[in-house]
Amino acid sequence: MTVLSLPSFPLMQYARNLFQDLLVRVLRTGPVPRHVAFIMDGNRRFAKTNNLELREGHVAGTELLLKLLEVCFRMGINTVTIYAFSIENFNRPKVETDALFDLIRNNIVVLGSKDEMAERYGLAIKILGNRDLIPEDILELIVRVEETTKDNKRGTLNICFPYTSRDDIAQAIQKVVTDVFADTKQAPPPKSFGPPSSTSRPSPLHVTEKMLEKAMYTGESPPLDIMIRTSGVTRLSDFMLWQSHKNCTLEFVDTLWPDFGVRELYRLLLKWSYVKTLELQRDDLIQTTKVNNSTKNDYVGNYDEEVSSHASALTKISSVEKAVVHDEGIVEGICID
Amino acid sequence: MFTRLNQMLYPSSANPKFMPSDPWSFICFHVLHTVLLVFHLAYSLVHFVQYVAHRIKIRGLAISYHHNRTPQLISHDVADLTKLPNHLAVIVDLQDGSEEGGGVEGLVAQISEIAAWCCGTGEIKQLSVYERTGCLKSYNIKDVYKLVEEGMRSYYGSEMPSIKIDVPHSGAAHPTGESNGKVVNRKTDNKNDLTIHLLSEEDGRECLVDLTKTLSELAIAKKLKPRDITVDVIDEQMNMLVVTEPELLIVFGPQLDLQGFPPWQIRLTEIYHQPDNDAVTYGVFLKALQSFASCKQNVGK
Structure with missing residues (x-):
């Protein structure tokens, strides 16, 4: 069987790649989301239903992820965020968390190493999450990978590990409070220099939504456009709540995640592209009608004046003509006479 | 000048990253873009078929489930569900006021319907109603209460369950319970059969920003160390300032869009959405409860 299919296999693969490439090229002529997030759910159920070991389920999931990431970045999506490990995942049996850590360790190395994805697509890899909870050896790796890819500007791959959105919001609030606190702690200028200017000092009243947003782990990423969750679960499970609720x-x-293919991703992106195109067209329409209305209104304002001035000019002209005719007649008459 | 040209030659929806300027790639772009438009056309056809299928399904739901304004029927409908939420949240849309069942009146009517169904199930003790603009909040809470009660009376007659309406942002509540100057903890009194929380966009991000301001003031006044701000502290505050985490959220709208629903509160909330539905109907409500009963919650596991 394998011998038989071997010769045709590379050809098929080639054709499939060509086709996929074409689809990507087609899709990127339209609106493309800036930021896509994945909750990769279903690896364990996939392993169970296919009689695989748990670990193999996760491996299958990771393979698929790499394939999808390639499609995403070729399409021109700026940032992809994936939920690799939740803080709650520490509640899982140790065997499984160890397996997950192994996977993350290996994949971070693969992603970050030379002429792999990060290099090919110019990606900066960022790990979002509570670093206090990361085992030391992985933390070292992470810092190294982030360091080597930090100058890549074309796109970003955010790996959430270990992450929960509430933790994210809490640390953002903490960061903002610390900043405000530190700013106010700096001694105001001595009294001899005049009264301290209250406007230059940031006060708690100056805290804004923007500040909080910037302080989140995703502060540097563009706003989230699509959040995809597999395996039929309809919860956000503490993932990017602040980013996805609006x-x-x-x-x-x-x-299930390992069964979620490029085709399905393509369908979702096409759907988004379709809806977005309609939205953009509607916005364009609103804008142009607004512009038209405003110019029409301006014009209507002047129109009456113009008409009346035209009318008066016309009457003037005709009276002048009449006068001329009259004069000419007179002149002629005079001449004839 | 060049950008003007590009604007004329490319559709406004195109990604500027892939707008080449040499003639060959220009032709390529337009060929591919035409293919995309064909895809969009095909998708719109598929979407139309889906839409029709969804509408038929919703109509079917409306035919097969009806409450007949009798609470007994509602409790019979939910009798064989293994679990029901204690706290239900719904997202409703403010309809155009000129249409029938629209405007603020329509909204209040919807709320009283949902409240009546919730009381009918016997398990749901808290109902959070999210309407983005918060138009209901500008009305006197007693008037809203009266209208909701009136609507529910058509279900319950003289056996009216006790309800309470609470507006977290302004801190208004009716009936207030003890009124001798003592602040009653809004969340802990469970004397009522149903507590209705009216939420809007300002209870979401804005509330978290306000909390940050308060915490900064506390930090400056040396009553709190920034390091002590933890998930638990914020959670406690959010529970007190807005609502606790609902277990089920029903989106009564054609698109699955959270419209700025308070982010802190939707952590593990089961989200139910009936595609292409545009009305608050009992069938959808029941379907949501059924799907909630069949799902299993496993935090992190």
Whole structure:
């Protein structure tokens, strides 16, 4: 069987790649999301239903992830965020968390190493999450990978590990409070220099939504456009709550993560592209009608004046003509006479 | 000048990253873009078929489930569900006021319907109603209460369950319970059969920003160390300032869009959405409860 299919296999692979490439090229002529997030759910159920070991389920999931990331970045999506490990995952049996750590360790090395994805697509890899909880050897790796890819500007791959959104919001609030606190702690200028200017000092009242947003782990990423969750679970499970509860398309897909293919991703992106195109067209329409209305209104304002001035000019002209005719007649008459 | 040209030659939806300027790639772009438009057309056809299927399904739900304004029927409908949420949240849309069942009146009518169904199940003790604009909040809470009660009376007649309406942002509540100057903890009194929380966009991000301001003031006044700000502290505050985490969220709208629903509160909330549905109906409500009963919650595991 394998011998038979071997000769055709590379050809098929080639054709498939060509086709996929074409689809990517087609899709990127339209609107492309800036930021996509994945909750990769279903690795364990996949392993169970296919009689695989738990670990193999996770491996299958990671393989798929690499494939999808390639599609995403070729399409021109700026940032992809993946939920690799939740803080709650520490509640899982140790065998499994160890396996997950191993996977993360290996994949971070693979992603960050030369002429791998990060290099090919110019990606900066960032690990988002509570670093106090990361085992030391992985932390070292992470710091190294982040360091080597930090100058890549074309895109970003955010790996959330170990992450929960509430932890994210809490640390953002903490950061902002610390900043405000530190700013106010700096001694105000001595009294001899005049009264301290209250405007230059940041006060608690100056805290804004923007400040909080910037202080989040995802502070440097563009706003989230699509959140995809597989395996039919319709919860956010403490993932990017602040980022996804507004102006973001939520997609809950029934397939298990390792079965979720490029085709399905393509379908979701096409859907987004379609909806976005309609939205943009509607915005354009609103804008142009607004512009038209405003110019029309301006014009209407002047129109009456113009008409009346035209009318008066016309009457003037005709009276002048009449006068001329009259004069000419007179002149002629005079001449004839 | 060049950008003007590009604007004329490329559709406004195109990604500027892939707008080449030499003629060959320009032709390529337009060929590919035409293919994309064909795809969009195909997708819109698929979408239309889906839409029709969804509408038929919703109609079917409406036919097969009806409450007949009798609480007994509602409790019979949910009798064989293994679990029901204690705290239900719904996202409703403010409809155009000129249409029938629209405007603020329509909104209040919807709320009283949902409240009546919740009381009918017997398990749901808290109902959070999210309406993005918060238009209801500008009305006197007693008037809203009266209207909701009136609507529920058509279900319950003289056996009216005791309800309470609470507006977290302004701190208004009706009935207030003890009123001799003592602040009653809004969340802990469980004397009522149903507590309705009216939420809007300002209870989301804005509330977290306000909390940050308060915490900064406390830090400056040396009453709190920034290091002590933890998830638990914030959670406690959010529970007190807004609402606790709902177990089920029903989105009664054609698109699955959270519209700025308070982010802190939707951590593990089960989200139910009936595609292409545009009305608050009992069938959708029941379907959501059924799907909630069949899902299993496993935090992190």
